[in-house]
Structures are given as structure tokens and as C-alpha cells.
Amino acid sequence: MAANDVILVGGGLSNALNAWRLKQQRPDVRVLVLEAGDRLGGNHTWSFHSSDVSPEALAWLRPLICRSWSEQEVRFPGHSRILATGYHSITSDRLHDVIAPALGDSVRYNARAISVAAGGVVLDNQERITGRCVFDGRGFPRDAKVALGFQKFLGLEVRTKAPHGLDRPIIMDARVEQFDGYRFVYCLPFSPTEMLIEDTYYSDKRDLDLPLLRRRVADYATANGYEILHVAREESGVLPIVLAGDNTAFWPVGQDVAASGLRAGLFHPTTSYSLPDAVRLADIVSRLPHFETATVAANLGGMARDHWDSRGFFRFLNRMFFVGALQGERRDIMERFYLLPQQLIERFYAGRLTNGDKAHIMWIMLKKPPLSILRAANASGPMAAWSFADRNRTHGQVPRA
Ligand SMILES: Cc1cc2nc3c(=O)[nH]c(=O)nc-3n(C[C@H](O)[C@H](O)[C@H](O)COP(=O)(O)OP(=O)(O)OC[C@H]3O[C@@H](n4cnc5c(N)ncnc54)[C@H](O)[C@@H]3O)c2cc1C
Numbered sequence: 001m002a003a004n005d006v007i008l009v010g011g012g013l014s015n016a017l018n019a020w021r022l023k024q025q026r027p028d029v030r031v032l033v034l035e036a037g038d039r040l041g042g043n044h045t046w047s048f049h050s051s052d053v054s055p056e057a058l059a060w061l062r063p064l065i066c067r068s069w070s071e072q073e074v075r076f077p078g079h080s081r082i083l084a085t086g087y088h089s090i091t092s093d094r095l096h097d098v099i100a101p102a103l104g105d106s107v108r109y110n111a112r113a114i115s116v117a118a119g120g121v122v123l124d125n126q127e128r129i130t131g132r133c134v135f136d137g138r139g140f141p142r143d144a145k146v147a148l149g150f151q152k153f154l155g156l157e158v159r160t161k162a163p164h165g166l167d168r169p170i171i172m173d174a175r176v177e178q179f180d181g182y183r184f185v186y187c188l189p190f191s192p193t194e195m196l197i198e199d200t201y202y203s204d205k206r207d208l209d210l211p212l213l214r215r216r217v218a219d220y221a222t223a224n225g226y227e228i229l230h231v232a233r234e235e236s237g238v239l240p241i242v243l244a245g246d247n248t249a250f251w252p253v254g255q256d257v258a259a260s261g262l263r264a265g266l267f268h269p270t271t272s273y274s275l276p277d278a279v280r281l282a283d284i285v286s287r288l289p290h291f292e293t294a295t296v297a298a299n300l301g302g303m304a305r306d307h308w309d310s311r312g313f314f315r316f317l318n319r320m321f322f323v324g325a326l327q328g329e330r331r332d333i334m335e336r337f338y339l340l341p342q343q344l345i346e347r348f349y350a351g352r353l354t355n356g357d358k359a360h361i362m363w364i365m366l367k368k369p370p371l372s373i374l375r376a377a378n379a380s381g382p383m384a385a386w387s388f389a390d391r392n393r394t395h396g397q398v399p400r401a
Contacts, residue, residue: 003030003129003130003131004030004031004032004129004130004131004132005029005030005031005131005132005133005291006018006022006029006030006031006032006131006132006133006134006135006291007031007032007034007120007121007129007131007133007134007135008031008032008033008034008135008137008260009034009113009116009121009134009135009136009137009138010034010035010036010113010136010137010138010139010260010261010263011033011034011035011037011039011040011041011107011109012035012040012041012042012137012138012139012261013041013044013046013095013261013274013275013278014137014260014261014262014263014264014266014274014278014281014282015033015135015137015260015261016033016040016041016095016099017099017278017279017281017282018135018137018260018281018282018285018286019031019033019099019103019106019107020098020099020102020103020282021060021282021283021285021286022285022286023102023103023106024060024102024286025286025287026286029291030106031103031106032106032107032108032129032131033103033106033107033108034107034108034111034113034121034123034129035107035108035109035110035111036110036111036112036113037109037110038109038110039092039096039100039109040092040095040096040099040100040107041092041095041096041099042092043092043233043235044091044092044235044237045089045090045091045092045155045157045188045196045235046089046090046091046095046273046275047087047088047089047090047169047188047273047275048087048088048273048275048276049072049085049086049087049088049346049349049350050085050086050087050088051085051086051346051347051349051350052275052276052349052350053276053279053280057279057280057283058088061088061090061279063098064090064094064095064098064099065088065089065090065094066089066090066091066094066190067088067089067188067190068086068087068088068089069086069087069088069167069168069169070084070086070168071083071084071085071086071087071168072085072087072168072169072170072171073168073169073170073171074170074171074172074173074174074338075170075172075173075174075175076172076174076175076331076334076335076338077174077175077331077335078335079335079338079339081338082168083342083345084342085342085345085346087168087169087171089188089190090275111123112124113138116134116136116138116257117134117256117257118134118256118257118293118294118297119131119134119293120134121134132291132292132293133258133291133292133293133296134257134258134293135257135258135259135260135285136257136258136259136260136263137259137260137261137263138263139261139262139263140240140262140263141250141262141263144245144249144250144265145245145246145249146240146242146243146244146245146249147242147243147244147245148206148240148241148242148243149181149202149203149204149241149243149318149321149322150201150202150203150204150205150206150238150239150240150241151200151201151202151203151237151238151239151241151271151272152200152201152203152206152208152236152237152238152239153186153198153199153200153201153213153236153237154198154199154208154210154213154214154217154234154235154236155186155196155197155198155199155217155234155235155236156196156197156198156214156217156218156228156231156233156234157190157194157195157196157231157232157233157234157235158194158195158196158197158221158226158228158229158230158231158232159193159194159228159229159230159232160193160194160195160221160226160227160228160229161193161227161228161229162193162227163192163193164189164192164193164195164226166187166189166195167189168189169186169187169188169189170185170186170187171186172184172185172186172334172338173185173186173187173220174331174334174335176220178328178331179201180201180203180205181201181202181203181204181322181330182201182202182203182321182330182331182334183199183200183201183331184200184331184334185197185198185199185200185217185220186198186200193229194232195226197217197220197221197226198217199213199216199217199220202241202321202322202330204322206238208236208238210236213236214234239271239272240272241269241270241271241272241318241322242269242315242318243315243318243319243322243323244315244319245315246308247305247306247308247309248305249265249308250263250264250265250304250308251264251265251301251304251305253301253305255297255301256293256294256297257293257297258293258296258297258300258301259297259300259301259304260278260281260285261274261277261278261281262274264281264300264304265304265307265308266278266281266304266307268311268314268349268351269311269314269315269318270314270317270318270321270348271349273349276350276351277307277351281300284300284303310351311351313353313358314351317361317365320333320365321333333365336364336365337361337364337365339364340360340361340364344357344360344361348361
């Protein structure tokens with residue numbers, strides 16, 4: 001008989017939430033998290049909008065949230081705007097500090113799985129661990145057959161010499177010189193003298209020149225009058241932006257292991273942000289009536305494929321953005337997007353667009369130059385989708401396991 005009811009392979013965002021929620025809601029369920037690293041959650045700052053999650057979920061997430069703001073701002077060459085949408089940040093450190101003690105000996109660190117199957121896991125020291133229900137949450141699958149663009153960034157968490165004067169996040173400051181696709185800077189003011197500044201690109205290329213981006217962050221700070229006293233932390237990422245693929249790309253029909261997080265394709269196609277989906281999955285997992293891999297994999301796999309299908313419009317927009325628009329046009333598209341009503345923008349990030357919202361977005365994208373209708377149309381058909389897949393066929397996708 002298996003010693004564990006649930007084995008969660010990978011102690012990143014999604015599985016940490018799954019484990020924590022199970023501990024809270026189902027203390028009778030024997031959970032084991034196997035994490036290759038020595039902490040839960042890696043090195044990230046995960047942010048989300050208030051409207052991305054339900055009020056109930058926001059309540060249970062509270063202990064993980066380091067900082068919340070009641071509004072956010074965007075800045076473009078032609079207009080700036082303050083949106084009265086709340087914004088919240090969770091850091092890896094906070095996630096580890098809250099969840100690791102709650103899990104106690106239900107988590108094992110430096111436990112790298114080399115084989116993950118329905119009945120259990122083999123670690124790289126050949127140890128076999130059995131469980132009734134196995135979830136694979138090892139991050140974005142390198143072999144997913146999808147065509148990709150990238151959202152890539154380098155962030156420096158800095159302490160400034162004097163108060164920086166920013167009291168709300170700047171989600172996009174696109175009033176910066178444009179390189180490598182669409183470039184913007186993202187700022188999270190954690191305290192009057194602490195701020196995360198991220199230099200970000202929606203790019204066709206996955207390479208990240210870290211020294212160059214560090215200089216660009218420093219230049220941005222100088223240009224805005226933020227004198228950096230020291231850099232407390234650095235984070236970087238190359239997130240996959242899915243342009244095309246089908247609903248079996250992440251979770252094929254018949255896959256006998258359950259999946260979670262990016263591994264399950266549970267992320268917003270246009271931002272690659274996965275926190276809202278991970279929160280929803282954690283609630284679903286904590287309510288599962290039985291923990292048997294075959295049943296759970298069949299049920300959740302169907303849900304993941306439906307989820308993929310429901311988000312085709314976002315992948316279409318990604319194709320318009322990455323293929324239909326010329327490099328220099330991407331910033332104009334984003335600027336026009338941020339003229340849309342606030343509630344529509346909230347539904348966009350929450351992945352809950354109505355048909356009316358979709359029509360509104362298309363109208364604002366296509367109603368005038370610079371986005372060429374012809375190029376957009378060329379970028380939208382299935383033929384084009386598959387040629388993107390061909391173009392990306394040799395991608396190792398993202399540099400994360
Ligand atoms: C720097 C950065 C910032 C981001 N910011 C945001 C944000 O603000 N908001 C948002 O919603 N999303 C954000 N994302 C995107 C996405 O939400 C994160 O990548 C998120 O961590 C994905 O969660 P996950 O659980 O699927 O994978 P991960 O959190 O990457 O977890 C995978 C875990 O599996 C472990 N692992 C890998 N291989 C093995 C193995 N063989 N055996 C055992 N363990 C293994 C890894 O060590 C890791 O801990 C960000 C991503 C990055 C990289």
C-alpha cells in the first residue's frame with residue numbers, strides 16, 4: 001500500500017499552493033512534495049490583479065502577500081493612466097517562509113525526480129517513492145509542441161538613497177527606447193525606498209543579455225531620479241508566449257500522470273502568468289473526492305484541454321502581436337489596448353473576456369493603422385499557425401526544467 005496519498009513533484013508555485021491548500025482543507029490526506037532545490041518557490045516575485053482571483057481565494061492567499069496596492073499605472077508616449085484595480089505581490093521568500101513550516105516533513109528538498117509515473121516517482125539517487133496520486137509540477141515542459149514568442153525580463157530590487165516618490169506600481173512604462181520587440185519597464189514600489197525595477201521585452205528571441213539589461217535598469221533609475229544605494233536582489237525570466245498549438249500540447253489525452261502549473265498549460269497565454277490558474281487549481285485539488293492518479297489525470301486533463309480551448313482568442317492576439325505587427329508597431333498596439341475600459345482590461349488579465357470584449361479589442365486593434373489587417377489576417381489562419389510551429393520546432397522552449 002502506498003505511503004502517500006498525493007505526491008507533488010516540484011515545489012514551485014503551483015504545487016506549493018496545492019500542498020498548502022490540501023494541508024488546510026484536507027489534513028487527513030498524506031501529502032509529499034518533492035523539490036529539486038533547497039527551498040519552495042525558486043526566486044520570483046509573483047504579482048496579480050485583485051480581479052484575477054475570487055474574493056475567497058484572495059482571502060486565503062493573504063498570508064503570502066507581501067504588498068498590496070489599490071491602484072496601478074501605465075505610461076505610454078501618448079497617454080498615461082491610473083487604473084483603480086488592486087495589485088498584489090507574493091515573493092518566493094514569503095511563500096517559502098509561510099508554506100514550508102506548514103508542510104513540515106511533508107516536503108523533501110534536494111529531491112530530484114528522474115522518472116514520474118502514475119504510481120510513484122524515482123529520484124536521481126534511485127530511491128523509489130510510491131503514492132496513490134501523482135502530480136507533475138516541474139514547470140514548463142521543454143517538449144511541448146507549440147510555437148512561441150517570449151516575454152523576458154531582468155528585475156533588480158533596489159534600495160534608493162532618498163524616497164523614490166512612487167506609491168503605486170507602474171505595470172508598463174513604455175516611454176523608453178524600444179529594442180528587441182516591445183520594451184517596457186515595470187516598477188513595484190515595496191516601500192518608500194525599496195523598489196523592484198524590471199526591464200521587460202516581448203521578443204521573438206529568447207536570449208537575455210543580463211549585463212546589458214542591468215545597465216538599462218540603472219539608466220532607467222537615473223533618468224527617473226531614483227538614486228540606487230544598493231541592489232538587494234535580482235530576478236530574471238524568459239516566459240513562453242504561446243502563439244499556436246493544439247489542446248493536447250501540454251496534457252495529451254491518455255496521459256496517466258496528473259499535471260499542475262505551467263506543466264499543465266495552466267497560464268495566461270498573453271502574459272504567461274500562472275498565479276491565478278494555480279490558485280484555482282489548488283482549490284479544485286483540495287476538493288477532489290478521491291486521490292487516484294488515473295481518475296484525477298482523466299478529469300483534470302479534460303479540464304486543462306477545455307481551458308486551452310477557451311483561450312484561443314488570446315493566442316490569436318499573440319499571433320497578431322508577434323507576427324501581424326511589425327516590431328515598431330507593438331508599442332502602439334499596447335497603448336491602444338490601454339485606452340479600453342478598465343473592466344474590460346481586468347477581464348482580459350483574468351482570462352474572462354466576453355464576446356463583446358473580443359469584438360471591442362478587435363475593433364480597437366484594426367480600426368486604423370499601424371496594424372495591417374492583411375498581415376493580421378495572414379497571422380491568424382491555421383496554415384500560419386503551423387508554419388510558426390515549424391519555425392519553432394527546434395526550440396528548447398524555455399531555460400527551465
Ligand atoms: C522571474 C519570474 C517572475 C514571474 N512573475 C510572475 C508574476 O508576477 N505573476 C504570475 O502569475 N506569473 C509570473 N511568472 C510566471 C509563472 O507564474 C511562474 O513561472 C511560476 O513559478 C510557474 O509555476 P509552476 O509551479 O508551474 O512552476 P515553477 O514555479 O517553476 O516550479 C517548478 C518547480 O519544479 C522543480 N523541479 C524541476 N525539475 C524537478 C525535478 N526533476 N524534480 C523535482 N523538482 C523539480 C523546480 O525546482 C521548481 O521549484 C514569473 C516567472 C518568472 C520566471
